[in-house]
Amino acid sequence: MNVTEKNGKKVISLEGEINAKTGLDYKNGIKALFPSSNAFVISFKNVVYLNSSGLREIIDLLKQATKEKKELRLTEMAKDIREMFAFTGLDKVFKICNTMNEALA
Numbered sequence: 001m002n003v004t005e006k007n008g009k010k011v012i013s014l015e016g017e018i019n020a021k022t023g024l025d026y027k028n029g030i031k032a033l034f035p036s037s038n039a040f041v042i043s044f045k046n047v048v049y050l051n052s053s054g055l056r057e058i059i060d061l062l063k064q065a066t067k068e069k070k071e072l073r074l075t076e077m078a079k080d081i082r083e084m085f086a087f088t089g090l091d092k093v094f095k096i097c098n099t100m101n102e103a104l105a
Contacts, residue, residue, distance in 0.1 A: 001029050007104045009039040009071075015046035023057030031064055038070055041103040045076035050084060062094060071095075075103040 002013040010033055014026055030040065042058075044050075050058075058074075065072040075097040077085070085091045097103035 001026055003033065005037075006041075008037075009041050009073075009104060010037040011041045011043065011100075011104075013043040013046060017049040017051075018047055018054030018057070019049075019051050020053035020057070023054035027057040027061045030061055034065070034068055034070055039073075040065070040070060041073045041075060041097075041100070043076045043100065043103075044074065044078065044081055047078065047081060050081050055084065055088070055090075059090070073097055073103045075100055 001015075004011045004013075012030055012033070016022065018026065030042070033040070062072055073095045074085075076099070077096065082091075082096070085094065085096060
């Protein structure tokens with residue numbers, strides 16, 4: 001997980017596979033950043049696989065972000081990952097941006 005800051009938002013780049021173990025690690029790592037910003041962009045550019053357990057951790061992260069009034073945007077998803085969000089209806093729940101520039105606007 002790589003963290004930078006752009007346009008006043010924390011940009012978090014995830015990589016590899018997101019499953020129960022890595023998803024929990026990512027969720028906890030991102031939640032630890034909550035005190036440092038109110039806006040977060042999560043890039044899936046280098047994510048090659050996301051399973052339902054990993055997706056559950058991303059949903060839990062959104063619940064916590066909403067509770068703490070944090071903005072959370074997802075971006076740069078591979079087609080199959082984007083389709084998973086659409087198939088489950090989560091594309092209506094998450095703010096999903098096609099490009100990093102759109103997510104940072």
